[in-house]
Amino acid sequence: MRRRVGGLARAQAAAPRKSRDPSWDFRTADTKRYTHGFHIYPAMMIPQVAARILDEFGQNASLVFDPFCGTGTSLVEASLRGLRAIGTDINPLARLIAKVKTTPLDLQRLDEALQAFQASLLAARFGTRRVSPNIPRLKNLDYWFKRETQHRLGVIKELVDGIADPDIRDFFKVAFSETVREVSLTRNGEFKLYRMMEAQIRKFHPDVEATILSKLARNRRGMEEYLQARPRDASVHVLDFNTVQGIPASVLPRQSVDLVLTSPPYGDSRTTVAYGQFSRLSMQWLGLGEHGDIDRLCMGGGRRKIAAFGCKPLDEVLERLAEIDEKRASEVAAFYADYARSIEHVAEVVKPRGIVAYVVGNRRVKGMEIPNDEITKSLFEQHGFVHLRTIIRAIPNKRMPRKNSPTNIRGQKEATMNYEYIVVLAKAAC
Ligand SMILES: C[S@@+](CC[C@H](N)C(=O)[O-])C[C@H]1O[C@@H](n2cnc3c(N)ncnc32)[C@H](O)[C@@H]1O
Numbered sequence: 072m073r074r075r076v077g078g079l080a081r082a083q084a085a086a087p088r089k090s091r092d093p094s095w096d097f098r099t100a101d102t103k104r105y106t107h108g109f110h111i112y113p114a115m116m117i118p119q120v121a122a123r124i125l126d127e128f129g130q131n132a133s134l135v136f137d138p139f140c141g142t143g144t145s146l147v148e149a150s151l152r153g154l155r156a157i158g159t160d161i162n163p164l165a166r167l168i169a170k171v172k173t174t175p176l177d178l179q180r181l182d183e184a185l186q187a188f189q190a191s192l193l194a195a196r197f198g199t200r201r202v203s204p205n206i207p208r209l210k211n212l213d214y215w216f217k218r219e220t221q222h223r224l225g226v227i228k229e230l231v232d233g234i235a236d237p238d239i240r241d242f243f244k245v246a247f248s249e250t251v252r253e254v255s256l257t258r259n260g261e262f263k264l265y266r267m268m269e270a271q272i273r274k275f276h277p278d279v280e281a282t283i284l285s286k287l288a289r290n291r292r293g294m295e296e297y298l299q300a301r302p303r304d305a306s307v308h309v310l311d312f313n314t315v316q317g318i319p320a321s322v323l324p325r326q327s328v329d330l331v332l333t334s335p336p337y338g339d340s341r342t343t344v345a346y347g348q349f350s351r352l353s354m355q356w357l358g359l360g361e362h363g364d365i366d367r368l369c370m371g372g373g374r375r376k377i378a379a380f381g382c383k384p385l386d387e388v389l390e391r392l393a394e395i396d397e398k399r400a401s402e403v404a405a406f407y408a409d410y411a412r413s414i415e416h417v418a419e420v421v422k423p424r425g426i427v428a429y430v431v432g433n434r435r436v437k438g439m440e441i442p443n444d445e446i447t448k449s450l451f452e453q454h455g456f457v458h459l460r461t462i463i464r465a466i467p468n469k470r471m472p473r474k475n476s477p478t479n480i481r482g483q484k485e486a487t488m489n490y491e492y493i494v495v496l497a498k499a500a501c
Contacts, residue, residue: 088458088459088460088461089444089460089461089463090460090461090462090463091463091464091490092462092463092464093464093465095120095123095462095464095493096464096465096467097117097119097120097464097467098467100117100118100119102117102118102119103293104118104293104296105118105147105151105293105296105297105300106147106171106172106173106290106293106294106297107144107147107172107293108289108290108293109142109168109171109172109245109246109290109293110142110168110245110248110249111249112141112142112165112168112349113262113344113345113346113349114141114334114336114344114432115141115142115144116141116144116145116334116430117144118144118147118148120430120464120493121144121145121147121148121149121332122148122151124330124332124428124493124495125145125148125149125152125154125330125332126152128330128426128428128459128495129152129154129329129330129332129426131329132154132329132330132426133154133155133329134154134155134156134157134327134328134329134330135149135154135155135156135157135328135329135330135331135332136156136157136158136323136328136330136331136332136417136420137156137157137158137159137331137332137333138158138159138314138318138331138333138335138413138417139159139160139314139333139334139335139336140158140159140160140165140166140169140309140333141160141162141165141169141334142165142168142169142172143158143165143168143169143170143172143173143307143309145158145332145333146158146169146172146173146307146309147172147173147297149305149307149332150173150301150305150306150307151297151300151301151302151305152302152305153301153302153303153304153305154305155305155306155307156173156305156306156307156308157307157308157310157322157323158307158308158309158310159309159310159311159312159313159314160309160311161311161313161365161368161369162346162347162350162365163311163350163354163359163360164248164350164353164354164357164359165346165350166309166310166311167241167244167245167248167357167359168245168248169309170241170309171238171241171242171244171245172297173307173309174238174241174307175297175298175301176238176239176242176294176298178294178295178298180236180239181239181242181291181294182291184234184236184239184243185287185291188230188231188234188243188287189284191230192226192227192230192280192283192284193280195226195230196223196226196280202226202229202230203229204221204222204223204224204225204226204228204229205225205226205228205229205232206221206222206224206225206228207355207356207358209355214256214266215255215256215257215264215266215352216254216255216256217256217272217275220254220255220277220279223254223279223280224247224250224251224254224279224356227247227250227279227280227283228247228356231243231244231247242290242294243287244357245290246283246286246287246290247283247356247357248353248356248357249286249353250279250282250283250286251352251353251356252352252353253277253282254277254279254282255352256272256275257352262344262345262348262349263345263348263349264348264349264351264352308322310322313368314413314416314417315370315409315412315413315416317416318416318417318419318420323420324420325419325420326419326420326421326422326423326425327420327422328420328421328422328425329422329425329426330425330426330427330428331417331421331425331426331427331428331429332428333428333429333430334429334430334431335370335410335413335429335431336369336370337431337432337433337434337441337443338371338403338406338434338436338441339369339370339371339402339405339406340365340366340369340371341366342402342436343434345366346365346366346369347364347365347366347369348366350365370406370409370410370413371402371403371405371406371407371408371409371410377389377393377397377400377401377404378404378408380407380408380411380450381453382411382446382449382450382453383449384442384445384446384449385407385446385449385450388403388439388441388442388446389403389404389407391439392436392437392439395437395439396437399436399437403436403441407446410446410450411450414447414450414451414454415454418451418454418455418456418498419454421498422498423498423499423500423501424497424498424499424500425497425498426459426495426496426497426498427451427456427495427496427497427498428493428494428495429447429493429494430491430492430493430494431443431444431447431491431492431494432489432490432491432492433490433492443492444461444492444494447494448461448494448496451496452496454498455498455499456496456497456498456499457496457497457498457499458494458495458496459495459496459497460493460495461492461493461494461495462492462493462495463490463491463492463493464490464491464492464493465489465490465491466489466490466491
């Protein structure tokens with residue numbers, strides 16, 4: 072018997088449940104509008120996907136929750152619609168970026184701070200003002216930064232730390248974080264830390280001051296556009312709880328959330344996206360804690376044991392994987408043990424008839440596709456949710472030299488694409 076989920080499920084019933092829909096690809100969309108372009112981050116959700124989910128599935132929503140908010144793409148879009156949004160992430164750098172992207176600033180005060188900062192920076196650069204550089208004592212600093220760059224970053228850090236207003240200071244910290252990465256000796260365009268070749272290093276003389284000033288100017292323009300569009304009644308809170316361990320009832324009581332909108336990790340941090348490694352240099356310069364903790368806290372970072380999940384697509388794939396490589400199977404199982412617990416906690420805070428929308432990727436392990444979309448659907452179904460739709464979108468710019476079938480239907484091949492799955496379910500009314 073089908074559970075009751077109301078009008079939305081009926082409206083969706085006519086469409087095929089799982090289908091490829093190119094109108095969700097947003098191939099030529101500008102993904103950097105408003106505050107979205109403040110800072111790069113691995114595996115960011117594109118704003119157009121968050122926006123369309125909110126518009127199509129969140130018409131009556133007032134409280135939106137993102138349990139893996141990263142740099143806050145979903146929170147920015149929710150706030151642009153005047154909603155209340157709560158996000159959480161274990162990565163302090165991601166939280167800082169998400170907070171800055173969603174905190175309205177007084178533009179006049181920001182401009183005053185920008186002018187004062189620029190004047191001090193130039194005065195320090197040309198020796199008319201003495202600023203003692205604040206350089207963190209780190210192992211490997213010389214490996215990642217030239218001595219001159221360290222000094223110039225240290226001066227900037229000292230000036231940023233001296234900004235009195237905490238929200239404006241955080242705005243500067245975000246530009247500083249991206250600058251740290253860009254002027255370091257890491258290879259450009261890679262999320263993991265790889266050092267440049269010696270020949271490249273010899274020719275590399277980054278203009279540290281120009282780098283941060285251009286980021287500040289870009290982010291100021293983004294903030295202005297955001298302020299013009301953000302309704303006054305929007306509210307955003309970026310928190311640091313880990314949904315695997317539980318969701319504090321003081322933050323989100325049971326059955327309080329209208330819409331969960333998120334893109335979770337699709338595997339453990341060691342073998343998929345290394346969020347800790349990506350954040351390391353920025354966190355060290357900003358004094359945000361130990362990057363190693365992030366990879367440990369990320370789902371699948373700790374335990375390794377194979378358990379039966381009572382989730383058919385997961386149990387099947389684990390069984391097949393264990394036949395090829397037991398150790399890899401237990402690593403994948405450790406990730407899903409955490410993922411399942413997180414889903415259990417998220418399911419509890421959703422209102423009856425509330426919606427969850429998970430944007431997931433299907434990774435390959437040992438040549439075997441892990442059907443993350445089917446697993447996500449099945450895990451929510453265990454908690455009384457009804458599947459509404461899975462939308463398959465191509466991820467532009469990530470063309471792979473293979474043919475695959477996004478729907479897993481034999482014969483339905485689409486060439487050289489990577490896909491993402493937007494899995495939408497509704498909680499049963501009772
Ligand atoms: C795909 S990213 C989210 C990106 C985000 N949608 C954006 O646009 O920036 C997944 C995030 O999950 C976070 N994460 C991993 N394990 C977590 C956990 N157990 N609890 C909370 N966050 C976690 C990672 O730090 C990472 O920021």
